[in-house]
Amino acid sequence: MTARILDGKAFAARVRGQVAEHVARLKADHGITPGLAVVLVGEDPASEVYVRSKGKMTVEVGMVSVEHKLAASAAQADLLALIHRLNSDPAVHGILVQLPLPDHLDEDLVIDAIDPAKDVDGFHISNVGLLGTGQKSMVPCTPLGCLMMLRDYHGDLTGMDAVVIGRSNIVGKPMAQLLLGDSCTVTIAHSRTRNLPEVVRRADIVVAAVGRPQMVPGDWIKPGATVIDVGINRMDAPEKGEGKTRLVGDVDFDSCVQVAGAITPVPGGVGPMTIACLLANTVTACCRANGLAEPEGLTA
Secondary structure, three states, X not given: OOOEEOOHHHHHHHHHHHHHHHHHHHHHHHOOOOEEEEEEEXXXXXXXXXXXXXXXXXXXXXXXXXXXXXOOOOOHHHHHHHHHHHXXXXXXXXXXXXXOOOOOOOHHHHHOOOOHHHEOOOOOHHHHHHHHOOOOOOOOHHHHHHHHHXXXXXXXXXXXXXXXXXXXXXXXXXXXXXXXXOOOEEEEEOOOOOOHHHHHHOOOEEEEOOOOOOOEOHHHOOOOOEEEEOOOEEEEOHHHOOOOEEEEOOEOHXXXXXXXXXXXXXXXXXXXXHHHHHHHHHHHHHHHHOOOOOOOOOOO
């Protein structure tokens, strides 16, 4: 028996559809259009592609997309001044500063300059604290996408044993908090965890977010477990031709798919959910700013 493949592309399209419906209702009933401002510093090619994609999808769901580009040499004071302007602009409901920033800029300082209510990436220290104490917050997009996929597949997650492999501030830690919020029993494992295979083997849900290609083999997986692979790693693919690469996750898909009950592929699993959840967060921020009911099914 092979695992059910959890199609992130199709699920993300569904989420974007829900966002578009909610945006249309906000416009029709309240005359409000959610606005997302994306700030790009420098000319990192991957960041430029990502920002373009975000802008395109923001417009597709009926929201306003505003892009601010600063030179790689931009002074920290200029970037902070721009964020301050966006914080006080009532037409902007979400602010995202594309990371990584050039080395001379202090990422923590920049992120914490964003109004927490507009921090649609969920990285502000206030949002981290609110999530950690089980209060209403803006939630990081990738873990939110993973949670949505798990709820969609399982329904109720109460009492399930979940292992999160990876302890980053962007995925591992917030993922654990979200699973705790849904009444899972949660273990955060990492490269220093003793008997890591045994720890992973007892899990009903495995979320792999370590950034190591194909680190988790199928014999670590409990039969029937759900595997969410957050990793995106490039590997050489000589079979495709000289200098060619392919994308792989943090789990060894070919062996895990034989054991798991459900699994996300790479690419086409968690990845598409990240931008969909960014759009969902922007709508949520807009509703909160205007004292309106939050969109159902699009929040943690």
